[in-house]
Structures are given as C-alpha cells and as structure tokens.
Amino acid sequence: MFKRQTLIAWLTLVAISVMPFTALAQTQIKYHSNKYSVQDDIKLGRQAAQEAESQFPLLRDQEVQSYVENVGRRLVTSIPQEFQHPEFQYYFKVVNARDINAFALPGGPMYVNRGMIEAARTEGEMAGVMAHEISHVALRHGTAQASKGQKYSILGGIAGIAGTILGGPGVGQLAQAPFAVYLLKFSREYETEADILGAQIMARAGYDPRDLANMFQTIERQGGGGGGFLSDHPSASDRYARINQEAQYLRVNTSANRDSREFARVKERLRGYGTAPTMADIQRSGQRYPTGEQTGNYPDNAPAGRVSYPSGRYQSVSIFNGGVNVSVPSNWRQVSEGNSVWFVPEGAYGQYNGQAVYTHGVSFGVGQTNSRNLQSATQELINNFAQGNNNLRTSGGYQRSTLDGRTALWTTLTNVNEATGRPETIRLITTQLRNGSVFYMVAVAPQNERGFDTAFNQVLQSIRIND
Numbered sequence: 485m486f487k488r489q490t491l492i493a494w495l496t497l498v499a500i501s502v503m504p505f506t507a508l509a510q511t512q513i514k515y516h517s518n519k520y521s522v523q524d525d526i527k528l529g530r531q532a533a534q535e536a537e538s539q540f541p542l543l544r545d546q547e548v549q550s551y552v553e554n555v556g557r558r559l560v561t562s563i564p565q566e567f568q569h570p571e572f573q574y575y576f577k578v579v580n581a582r583d584i585n586a587f588a589l590p591g592g593p594m595y596v597n598r599g600m601i602e603a604a605r606t607e608g609e610m611a612g613v614m615a616h617e618i619s620h621v622a623l624r625h626g627t628a629q630a631s632k633g634q635k636y637s638i639l640g641g642i643a644g645i646a647g648t649i650l651g652g653p654g655v656g657q658l659a660q661a662p663f664a665v666y667l668l669k670f671s672r673e674y675e676t677e678a679d680i681l682g683a684q685i686m687a688r689a690g691y692d693p694r695d696l697a698n699m700f701q702t703i704e705r706q707g708g709g710g711g712g713f714l715s716d717h718p719s720a721s722d723r724y725a726r727i728n729q730e731a732q733y734l735r736v737n738t739s740a741n742r743d744s745r746e747f748a749r750v751k752e753r754l755r756g757y758g759t760a761p762t763m764a765d766i767q768r769s770g771q772r773y774p775t776g777e778q779t780g781n782y783p784d785n786a787p788a789g790r791v792s793y794p795s796g797r798y799q800s801v802s803i804f805n806g807g808v809n810v811s812v813p814s815n816w817r818q819v820s821e822g823n824s825v826w827f828v829p830e831g832a833y834g835q836y837n838g839q840a841v842y843t844h845g846v847s848f849g850v851g852q853t854n855s856r857n858l859q860s861a862t863q864e865l866i867n868n869f870a871q872g873n874n875n876l877r878t879s880g881g882y883q884r885s886t887l888d889g890r891t892a893l894w895t896t897l898t899n900v901n902e903a904t905g906r907p908e909t910i911r912l913i914t915t916q917l918r919n920g921s922v923f924y925m926v927a928v929a930p931q932n933e934r935g936f937d938t939a940f941n942q943v944l945q946s947i948r949i950n951d
C-alpha cells in the first residue's frame with residue numbers, strides 16, 4: 485500500500501516536471517533503424533532518377549527551373565544539423581505534368597510537377613510540399629522502411645516506378661498501380677514525421693510552416709489530386725491539425741524574407757505554356773525522354789567482379805505488382821532497370837558508360853509484341869535485346885519447355901559483357917501471358933561459370949504467374 489502511493493506520488497512529480505518542457509518544445513524526430521548505408525540511398529536514388537527522367541517530360545524552362553532550385557536550396561540548407569548528409573546531392577527538376585504532386589528519391593533527386601506549382605497559392609505552399617519531400621530524404625525513410633522486415637520494399641518501390649511508368653502500355657495488366665506507389669508506401673508514422681520535420685525546415689528557411697498545412701486545403705479545393713503527396717494516411721485534416729500544432733512552437737526565421745513577386749512571375753510564365761498533360765496521359769503515350777545531363781555526369785561504377793555464390797536460402801518475392809511471384813537466393817538484391825527487374829548478387833552489377841550492366845543474376849520482364857506466335861515473339865524480344873548489345877548472338881535454336889505449367893521456349897545466347905570484356909552465356913525463357921504480351925526470364929553468368937546453374941533452375945521452378 486505504502487509502496488504504491490509512493491509510486492503514484494513519484495509519477496505525478498515526474499509528470500509535472502517533464503510536461504512543461506515537452507509541451508512547449510518542438511517535436512524531436514529520430515532516425516529509424518536502417519540496415520542500408522547512406523551510399524545505398526544515393527545509389528538507389530540515382531538509378532530511380534534515371535528511370536524517372538526517361539519517363540517524364542522535364543519542363544525545359546531555365547527561369548522556372550532555377551527558381552525552383554533556389555527555393556529547394558534554401559530549404560536544404562535549413563535541414564537541422566543532425567539530418568544533414570553532406571554526401572547527398574539534392575537537386576530539383578520540374579516535370580511538365582498537370583497533377584498536383586512532387587516526389588523525392590533517396591539521396592536527393594526531387595521532381596516537382598508543374599501542376600503543383602500552379603496549384604500553390606503562395607511560394608510557402610509550394611515550399612511546404614518540397615520541405616515535406618526533402619524530409620523523407622533526410623530521414624532516409626525509403627531505406628528505413630525497407631529495413632523493417634520487408635526486405636524488398638524499397639527496391640520494390642523503385643521497381644514500382646520502373647514497372648509502372650516504364651512499363652507503358654506494354655506491361656498491361658501486370659503493372660497498373662499509379663506512379664505514386666513509391667510515396668504511398670510510406671507508413672503513417674513516416675508521413676507525420678516528414679510533415680513535422682518539413683514544418684521545422686520551413687520555419688528555419690523563413691517560411692510560415694502553416695503554409696504546408698494550407699497546401700492540403702489547396703489540394704482538396706482543387707479536387708483532391710495530390711497522388712503520392714496527399715496520401716490518405718494520415719488524413720489531410722489530421723495532417724493539417726498536426727502541422728499547425730507544431731507551428732506554435734516554431735519561430736519563423738524572419739531574417740530570410742521572401743519575395744512573393746518572383747513566385748507570381750513564375751506562375752504567369754507557366755500559364756503561357758498552356759495545359760500540361762497528366763501523369764496518366766504521359767504513361768499512356770509510353771514515350772521515352774532523353775535523360776538529363778545530371779545522370780550522364782555520374783562517374784562509371786563498373787561491377788566489382790567479386791561475386792558471392794548464391795545462398796542456399798531462398799526468399800519469396802512478388803514483382804510486377806503481384807503479377808509474378810518468384811523465389812530468389814536471399815543474398816540477391818532486387819534492382820530495377822527499364823521495364824525489367826533484376827535479382828543480382830553484390831558485386832555483379834554496376835554502371836558502365838551510363839548504362840546499367842550485370843555480370844551474374846536473373847532478370848524478369850514483360851514485353852509487348854505484335855506476334856501471336858511465341859517463337860516469333862521471342863525473336864522480336866531477342867532483336868530488341870540485340871539493339872543494346874552488339875555482341876549478342878543466338879547459339880542453337882529454340883527448345884520447347886514449360887514455365888509455371890505454360891508452354892515456354894528456351895533459347896541460349898552468347899554475349900561479350902561490355903563492362904568486363906568477358907564472354908557470357910545468357911539463357912532466355914519466354915512464355916505468353918493471357919493478354920498476348922511475353923513474359924521472360926533471363927539468366928546471365930560468365931561463360932563456363934557453372935556455379936549459378938542450380939540457383940537459376942531453382943528460380944525458374946519457383947515462378948508463379950498470376951495473370
């Protein structure tokens with residue numbers, strides 16, 4: 485009895501002494517545990533950025549571009565010390581799309597839709613969206629979420645980008661999720677953190693953090709939209725309330741006064757371009773855009789060459805938004821490239837001449853074809869592959885086989901790996917999907933290196949197609 489009363493008295497005392505401080509201070513945000521390195525964030529982001537830029541038309545307007553960059557720069561320099569990563573390379577590009585959205589990739593690349601700038605009523609509202617996205621990057625949310633059990637979610641998220649935007653109409657039923665899938669993947673907790681840190685960054689940069697909250701109302705007034713940015717968890721009204729609550733404890737850095745005339749000028753300029761296409765229009769058109777100079781400047785990072793043997797433990801993975809399930813050795817990583825997904829061991833992939841190259845591993849993809857016949861469809865696919873690989877040759881003919889109970893064709897090809905200069909063997913297996921497109925698996929290893937054969941077979945046997 486005595487003990488319990490003492491405890492209650494003690495608890496009350498603690499509550500009284502702690503309350504005033506916590507209630508009056510801005511919310512402290514901490515990193516989540518993360519199994520990935522900062523370098524992984526950078527690598528993943530670059531890869532996804534390259535994909536994004538080949539899929540989205542960038543607005544080539546120097547004035548608009550440098551204005552958005554300036555706002556972005558101001559926000560980045562206002563990231564609190566503990567969340568600054570000097571290695572990250574933040575940059576900002578305007579996408580000529582109507583949807584009110586923006587997205588940022590691990591390590592810093594950010595894409596702001598023209599529709600978002602047009603919808604914002606003030607520079608602060610625009611900066612709010614950008615500050616929120618910058619916060620996801622600074623807090624390393626992408627890889628932190630991937631570290632939590634679902635090993636493949638970040639890579640899956642990027643594959644989502646690759647699979648949906650890149651897929652274009654050819655991927656058909658297998659990949660219908662909107663592009664926003666990448667941002668929608670963040671949990672409620674992460675969204676709230678990005679709102680709070682975003683509000684803190686805004687105040688430090690001289691913006692009223694309430695403008696971030698106001699942007700939710702602006703988006704809703706314009707018919708919802710928002711896509712990835714205005715995720716439905718937490719709800720817009722919860723986010724509005726939470727940001728305004730945080731804003732009470734933030735002092736806006738008034739020394740950094742904003743000039744609203746510049747924002748008005750940029751909006752005026754955008755009006756001159758007429759109506760932008762929607763993301764859906766862009767996806768439907770399936771057009772590919774030349775990638776920006778940003779990606780071309782990256783130093784080559786050829787495959788390291790030291791490749792570990794496939795683990796005997798397998799991990800089940802769902803790809804193409806659940807259209808295909810497959811088991812892969814647990815030490816292989818998922819990497820997206822174009823409209824295909826690769827599973828590769830460490831050291832077996834890299835960049836060469838601005839192109840992704842792979843020395844060992846498997847890749848899956850779906851290609852659209854005009855042929856109804858599997859053999860001519862496969863030939864079409866090989867011709868496609870040959871366009872990017874001058875040394876690719878078929879060796880032997882087609883062999884009939886089965887893949888998940890369907891009729892399939894086996895073809896063996898030889899190639900000389902661009903990055904290593906070594907001859908390699910490529911095994912290709914194809915089957916037709918119900919909608920007529922061709923699903924394929926490619927297995928690559930250096931010639932005469934048989935250590936991967938068992939793994940390749942296991943992967944092949946595990947494929948389940950749900951079309």
Ligand SMILES: [Zn+2]
Binds near residue numbers: 620670678713
């Ligand atoms: Zn978010």
